[in-house]
Amino acid sequence: MVTALYFALSALTVFYGAIFLRSSKGSRPSFLHTLTGFGTNFLDTLGIGSFATTTAIFKFGSMVPDRLIPGTLNAGHTLPTVFQAFIYITAIEVDARTLVLLIAGAVTGAWFGAAAVAGLSLRTVRLCVGGALLTAAAALLMRQFSLFPPGGNALGLDGWKLAGAVAGNIVFGAVSTLGIGFYAPCMTMVSLMGMNPAAAFPIMMGSSAFLMPVASTQFVKRKAYSTPVALGLTLGGLAGVPLAAFVVKSLPLDGLRWLVIIAVLYAAVLTLRSGEPK
Secondary structure, three states: OHHHHHHHHHHHHHHHHHHHHHHHOOOOOOHHHHHHHHHHHHHHHHOOOOHHHHHHHHHHHOOOOHHHHHHHHHHHHHHHHHHHHHHHOOOOOOOHHHHHHHHHHHHHHHHHHHHHHHOOOHHHHHHHHHHHHHHHHHHHHHHHOOOOOOOOOEOOOOHHHHHHHHHHHHHHHHHHOOOOOOHHHHHHHHHHOOEOHHHHHHHHHHHHHHHHHHHHHHHHHOOOOOHHHHHHHHHHHHHHHHHHHHHHOOOOOHHHHHHHHHHHHHHHHHHHHHOOOO
16 A cells, blocks of 8 residues: 555656646746755754745745745645655554545645635735744744653554544645644644554655645646745755755754744744734
């Protein structure tokens, strides 16, 4: 079944890649766009996350109009995220049925979520992005203080727990298109249901790898993203992922996470203030 997942992911990646490259024809990302993709995906591979850090950079550098932030995040980080999935999706054992059904739930949520987000007003997008940044900061703080539920030893789910987890992943897939990371809510959910928290990693990585091409296709088709910035994120990210995964492998990240938390909180305040009615 895992082999079938790889084939399906490969086909989906080729489909999205063709759409993205065709839409990006003629675009020229700047060095800053590419460097942002390299740095954020490098850190994502090491466990920091990419959406919140990229959004903070967007806000500080006035790099992307607020309305286009969700689409640019999804379109630009899709291929690097898929690259990570091909590296890590089988690194930790998890029940195949649970993995496939939770991925299907996440993809379903992403399809409808991206369509809804692409049509939101500027003020609504600003409020949603600000909320996403606050959520990301809260997740980083929970990780810093080891506040995630301890979980159990199960590697899969059955019955109502499985149905509930699929429903949860539908919701997480939908809201992830706003720039809210998938890992923290997914790990919390499966841990509360008695699964080994480590099992959240292949579920999260697999879900993200499948949902992001689906969601990003919606943003690309609706032109709800910044083409040169997304292309820069992709090119830089495809270089940053293997460097982190195969060369660096690990870094002392506690101090860096505090810097990221401060930057993300500040960006959240800026975004929410800009979304206030005049």
